[in-house]
Amino acid sequence: QVTLRESGPVLVKPTETLTLTCTISGFSLSDARMGVSWVRQPPGKALEWVAQIFSRGDKFYSTSLKTRLSISKDTSKSQVVLTMANVDPADTGTYFCTRIFGDAFSSLDFWGRGTLVTVSS
């Protein structure tokens, strides 16, 4: 059974660094067909793709956010970590981690329940 669980702070102050962790089970980060992505949704707005990492270690970032983002994985812990520097209230929203399945044209076939992050002083 594939599951993903996001964890991290509920409240972050502007200019601070946000660190979110995605803990996976039911698949391996060393599987060449797999990757993990982060998607966020500001309140009342659309889904926004943020970043992703593949089993080979290839990393990709949102064009508008890439100067503030870093994504990494720890295969032994089954975790993917997303850090976002210098956060702003516009970064408030629900952050989802998802599995990317290469055999399904890199679609996001499993999602975590999401974690709500509020950026406020």
Added chain:
Amino acid sequence: DIQMTQSPSSLSASLGDKVTITCRSSQTITPYLNWYQHKIGKAPELLIYAASTLQTGVPSRFRGGGSGTEFTLTISSLQVDDVATYYCQQSYSTPYTFGQGTKLE
């Protein structure tokens, strides 16, 4: 970045209606087009990948079509459980952009 544009932004329909949502991409992405259903308070779910392949467990009333830069999601007979926001997404090239969503009521 590839831009994804959905229409309409919102849609009101009745039980049993046939509903069609359109998604257009700024460049050819065949067949790397996926559809997701997002219900309030829940995680989004993959409905269709590769433009027309139904994800396991998704009811057959959902159908995806299209190619090139124009794609559609059709619900053949709307059910109460289908009330949600629907998103298209391209996985042709990073960043894997989403459409702005279609809210179905």
